[in-house]
Amino acid sequence: MTAGGAAPSVRSVVVDAPGEHRLVTGPRPQPGPGEVRIAVHAAGVCASDRELYDGTRAEGYVRYPVTPGHEWAGTVDAVGEGVGPVGTDGPGGPGGTPTSLVGRKVVAEGFRACLHCERCREGATSLCTGGYDETGFTQPGAFADALVVPARLLHLLPDDADLRAAALLEPAAVVAAAVLAARPGAAERIAVLGAGTLGMLAVQLLAAYSPAELLVIDPRPGRAELARTMGATHARRPGAEDSFGGPGASAGYDLVVETAGAPGTAHDACMLARRGGQVVLTGMFEAGAQGIDPVHLSVSQLTVRSVFGASPAAWSYAVRAFGSGLLDPAPLITHELPLTAFGEAVGLVGSGDPAVGKVLLRP
Known part of the structure; x- marks a missing residue:
């Protein structure tokens, strides 16, 4: 495993049950085989997060207790066993000069598809029949200082990418x-x-x-x-x-x-x-x-x-549009709050105030 110099402990928001949340501090999560750890730069709060907090999300599409946060961008700061550098068997595919993933700006798909069912095999991973599993709803999300995800879900961003804006690449x-x-x-x-x-x-x-x-x-x-x-x-x-x-x-x-x-x-x-x-x-x-x-x-x-979620092809489309300048989400951001202000952020999203656009949490 390759690690950066981040602090030995991290904070995360935990929603224990509808209407109940707390900020917890614990050891940094360690990436397992095939996984990477992300230092979260920004995470968007959306209506689905409000549903998670209010308890109105459809049954089976949230698992409490959970750390929410499915819209995010950050930087890889550690890789687990078996994760190759970019340009070999790592994210991004073959070809090019192999370079380490550590330090790269990234986003990642949220759905943890099984990759074995018929829908997955035809490329429609958002229709996976192996059971719903998604970062921020059934798996720990990005309302935290650090996040661990499977490396296969990563999409690399340009070195000069605005990570605030990139947090909107999930929508x-x-x-x-x-x-x-x-x-x-x-x-x-x-x-x-x-x-x-x-x-x-x-x-x-x-x-x-x-x-x-x-x-x-x-x-x-x-x-x-x-x-x-x-x-x-x-x-x-x-x-x-x-x-x-x-x-x-x-x-x-x-x-x-x-x-x-x-x-x-x-x-x-x-x-x-x-x-x-x-x-x-x-x-x-x-x-x-x-x-x-x-x-x-x-x-x-x-x-x-x-449409519910997005396939790898749709993620690639969005990331390419962002990297080329065709897509600029930055003007949609109206509020940026610290991780400690999760309650305020959720309140803004559900306020109905027309002046509220995209709300970000900034760990």
Whole structure:
């Protein structure tokens, strides 16, 4: 094992049960065979973390007690037995001059897929039938000074990468999965429902396909304006004909990407699509959300896809877009808090304050 000069003990947030958390200090975790240890630089707090804390996450998708944190970026500071340097049998594949992983800036996939089931063997690891297992929900996450993950899940970042911004590559990978599923074409009319983190990242990736129109729908004028700076052609409120800074828009979109997870947005997304159009659902819906009208779905011959998590291909897509400058999550960050302020961070995420964008914890 190769180790850095980090402190002999580390802190981590532990959620023992819904509504109960504590900050604990203990020995640094040691990477086992095939694992690496990460010095966490920044970790994003999202609505799923709020669900974990409130106890509203679907049964089977959290295991208490747990250290949350599935959106993160950091630096490798130790490697376990059998983890080769980059360029040999280590992350990044063969070729190139072998260099040590220690000191490299990285992110990593969250799903701990079995790699043996039929879905995994066809490359759809987010559909693994071996049982749900994910960093920050069933395995220790990144609301901590240090994190241990399987080396096979790593994605290397450029040496000059902004690790604050890179902490948002997990939601970017989810959006990338939606884009890969939709395969948008140039000059298509595209609508994005929701201007939260997922929606803003979707706008950036979709703008690269040169759509004829890229509409963002969100009730918050400030967020809609930010979306226009990221590539949206115009934006409007849900159900409104008037738009923020552009012409009005009507139904008939070639592609609709839903990112809000609000009670009515799956239904609304289908109503926005043209006949024969595509709808991709990325938001996490709660029980009681409005259903999709099966008559409209059938008569309009819509293609509806859903996204939960991201495959390795989607992660690679997001990391490449970030490394090339095509994707810039940094403007979405509005709050940065220390690890000791976990309770405040969760409160911000669930506050409904339109001024709250992405909240980061900085160990």
